[in-house]
Amino acid sequence: MAVEPRWLPPGIDTGKANIARVYDYWLGGSNNFRADQDAARAMIAIEPNIRGIARANRAFLGRAVRFLATEAGIRQFIDIGSGIPTGRNVHEVAQEAAPGSRVVYADVDRVAVAHSRLILEDNADTAVIQADLREPDDVLTATETQLLIDFSQPVGLLLVSVLHFLDDHDDPWRVMAHLRDALAPGSYLVLSHATGEAKPDVATAVNTVYMNKVAARGDHRSRDEILRFFDGFTLLDPGLVYLTQWRPDEPVDTGPDAANFWLLAGVGRLNDRPA
Numbered sequence: 397m398a399v400e401p402r403w404l405p406p407g408i409d410t411g412k413a414n415i416a417r418v419y420d421y422w423l424g425g426s427n428n429f430r431a432d433q434d435a436a437r438a439m440i441a442i443e444p445n446i447r448g449i450a451r452a453n454r455a456f457l458g459r460a461v462r463f464l465a466t467e468a469g470i471r472q473f474i475d476i477g478s479g480i481p482t483g484r485n486v487h488e489v490a491q492e493a494a495p496g497s498r499v500v501y502a503d504v505d506r507v508a509v510a511h512s513r514l515i516l517e518d519n520a521d522t523a524v525i526q527a528d529l530r531e532p533d534d535v536l537t538a539t540e541t542q543l544l545i546d547f548s549q550p551v552g553l554l555l556v557s558v559l560h561f562l563d564d565h566d567d568p569w570r571v572m573a574h575l576r577d578a579l580a581p582g583s584y585l586v587l588s589h590a591t592g593e594a595k596p597d598v599a600t601a602v603n604t605v606y607m608n609k610v611a612a613r614g615d616h617r618s619r620d621e622i623l624r625f626f627d628g629f630t631l632l633d634p635g636l637v638y639l640t641q642w643r644p645d646e647p648v649d650t651g652p653d654a655a656n657f658w659l660l661a662g663v664g665r666l667n668d669r670p671a
């Protein structure tokens with residue numbers, strides 16, 4: 397991309413790759429620059445299915461939000477690590493199923509936030525904030541969140557392909573517990589997370605590119621470690637499964653070997669608090 401677009405905030409160094417723009421490249425978006433493309437291609441060289449994984453992740457997010465809006469009666473969503481808007485964003489899926497659904501998007505990345513603001517400016521039931529998941533109160537107490545989200549009612553909390561960018565020193569389980577404790581019983585957690593269980597060498601090599609070319613930390617985790625994010629929730633059928641296995645829209649998106657899509661995905665319903 398030769399000309400910097402109008403949504404790019406001042407002071408952004410487009411010579412450095414960034415998580416949100418690398419993902420945008422894999423999804424076929426145009427909001428990425430040479431450095432992002434180089435990093436994205438380096439990871440494609442390691443995992444040729446990575447674009448398929450990105451698309452499958454996005455499709456899982458769409459199916460889960462549609463389920464929450466149509467079958468679970470959820471009317472308010474908090475999407476943390478929401479990324480650069482792309483096809484079938486959360487507010488589009490939710491508001492199509494249930495007009496008036498409210499969505500707060502949060503991302504640490506200024507570029508993702510700026511681009512989201514641009515597309516959301518005419519949608520009064522949505523807001524976007526710049527916040528770091530590692531400081532969950534920054535999301536929960538933001539003015540936009542307080543205006544749009546009624547914490548006495550169930551919420552759909554979306555942590556889709558973001559917790560693996562927190563390493564163990566960030567204690568992502570503490571972060572998750574803090575968010576969970578702010579939610580009303582009957583809320584839902586939608587989560588996907590990279591696991592090394594299917595292809596450990598590939599997952600480790602991808603992490604190394606993230607570290608070296610994107611300056612992003614993070615970790616893939618075991619099934620048991622990912623299951624711990626659902627403490628206090630009841631996992632819905634079919635449980636914690638590979639992306640394409642979570643309630644696929646038959647028969648199109650179930651690949652021949654689901655472990656080729658090595659993010660685990662699940663949806664849980666928050667239990668009643670013990671009396």
Ligand SMILES: C[S@@+](CC[C@H](N)C(=O)[O-])C[C@H]1O[C@@H](n2cnc3c(N)ncnc32)[C@H](O)[C@@H]1O
Binds near residue numbers: 508
């Ligand atoms: C792979 S994208 C996923 C986007 C979207 N959730 C989806 O699944 O399509 C990961 C996003 O998480 C964001 N992110 C990474 N670390 C974060 C943090 N500590 N706090 C908030 N967002 C973060 C990145 O900026 C990026 O936009």
